[in-house]
Amino acid sequence: MSEPTLADKQLFLDMAIAEAVCGVRAGQGGPFGAVVVKDGIVIAKAANAVVANHDPTAHAEVQAIRAACVVLGSFQLEGCDIYASCEPCPMCLGAILWARPRALYFAATRQHAAAAGFDDAAFYETLAGESGASPIVREQVPCDDAGAPFAVYASLPGRVRY
Amino acid sequence: MSEPTLADKQLFLDMAIAEAVCGVRAGQGGPFGAVVVKDGIVIAKAANAVVANHDPTAHAEVQAIRAACVVLGSFQLEGCDIYASCEPCPMCLGAILWARPRALYFAATRQHAAAAGFDDAAFYETLAGESGASPIVREQVPCDDAGAPFAVYASLPGRVRY
Numbered sequence: 001m002s003e004p005t006l007a008d009k010q011l012f013l014d015m016a017i018a019e020a021v022c023g024v025r026a027g028q029g030g031p032f033g034a035v036v037v038k039d040g041i042v043i044a045k046a047a048n049a050v051v052a053n054h055d056p057t058a059h060a061e062v063q064a065i066r067a068a069c070v071v072l073g074s075f076q077l078e079g080c081d082i083y084a085s086c087e088p089c090p091m092c093l094g095a096i097l098w099a100r101p102r103a104l105y106f107a108a109t110r111q112h113a114a115a116a117g118f119d120d121a122a123f124y125e126t127l128a129g130e131s132g133a134s135p136i137v138r139e140q141v142p143c144d145d146a147g148a149p150f151a152v153y154a155s156l157p158g159r160v161r162y
Numbered sequence: 163m164s165e166p167t168l169a170d171k172q173l174f175l176d177m178a179i180a181e182a183v184c185g186v187r188a189g190q191g192g193p194f195g196a197v198v199v200k201d202g203i204v205i206a207k208a209a210n211a212v213v214a215n216h217d218p219t220a221h222a223e224v225q226a227i228r229a230a231c232v233v234l235g236s237f238q239l240e241g242c243d244i245y246a247s248c249e250p251c252p253m254c255l256g257a258i259l260w261a262r263p264r265a266l267y268f269a270a271t272r273q274h275a276a277a278a279g280f281d282d283a284a285f286y287e288t289l290a291g292e293s294g295a296s297p298i299v300r301e302q303v304p305c306d307d308a309g310a311p312f313a314v315y316a317s318l319p320g321r322v323r324y
Contacts, residue, residue: 146301
């Protein structure tokens with residue numbers, strides 16, 4: 001698989017941007033779109049649908065990853081490129097890392113999203129432990145059986161890694 | 163809504179741990195479970211189902227959040243507590259922040275997950291920009307229309323914030 005040229009990247013990002021605009025006009029959710037490309041072919045695209053789906057995880061990148069995985073019948077996006085209209089939030093960047101595509105290209109930045117009133121940049125600070133207060137209580141609780149799931153997993157002969 | 167006691171927390175975490183063990187035994191995915199509680203009542207629970215669902219985003223917390231939001235008919239988990247058998251990965255912590263529950267309680271830590279071969283801790287370093295190399299290419303590409311979705315969103319009179 002050859003790497004995309006600048007013109008290729010801009011073409012697919014323009015598609016992600018168009019997806020974002022359509023999603024906003026349809027009242028689906030926030031102004032974000034994403035496209036997944038494999039071997040030069042678009043295999044999935046999605047807009048943010050948090051509001052329409054009543055689902056805080058229905059960001060464009062998550063929706064596009066899920067759709068692309070259905071197409072490929074795999075939980076990994078091997079050899080795929082993800083194009084996002086805006087720099088992914090921490091949830092979406094985490095989802096992208098787990099999906100293990102070849103590359104992520106994006107147009108706008110987390111600062112653009114912050115200027116539009118979204119918490120992407122703030123959540124990056126929370127995850128990095130840089131902001132003073134966490135917006136929610138987060139507490140580790142001692143539990144005798146905390147290690148049990150890992151022990152069962154380790155003893156499973158046919159376990160699949162992801 | 164009163165805050166849970168230590169015994170409450172351990173009870174719900176034991177449920178999340180049991181969910182994780184069941185999921186592993188069923189071959190659904192990794193050794194992780196999560197439970198969502200509102201007013202002392204479990205409204206959703208889930209185990210990791212990455213392998214069974216062919217979905218890299220089907221972590222226990224994401225699945226439980228999605229299920230709880232269906233129950234509540236809302237994209238926010240207002241007044242809810244999330245119990246996770248293990249400290250959430252960056253994707254899941256991002257999802258939790260967007261869902262805006264009251265609290266997150268967890269049993270095992272990201273170090274436990276790392277010891278079991280999972281990339282949670284490594285991905286936290288990637289998101290914080292602390293690790294030297296990103297596991298995937300990440301590039302911002304200049305696009306003339308990068309601001310268009312935000313402009314359309316800003317002009318929408320009935321837009322819903324999340």
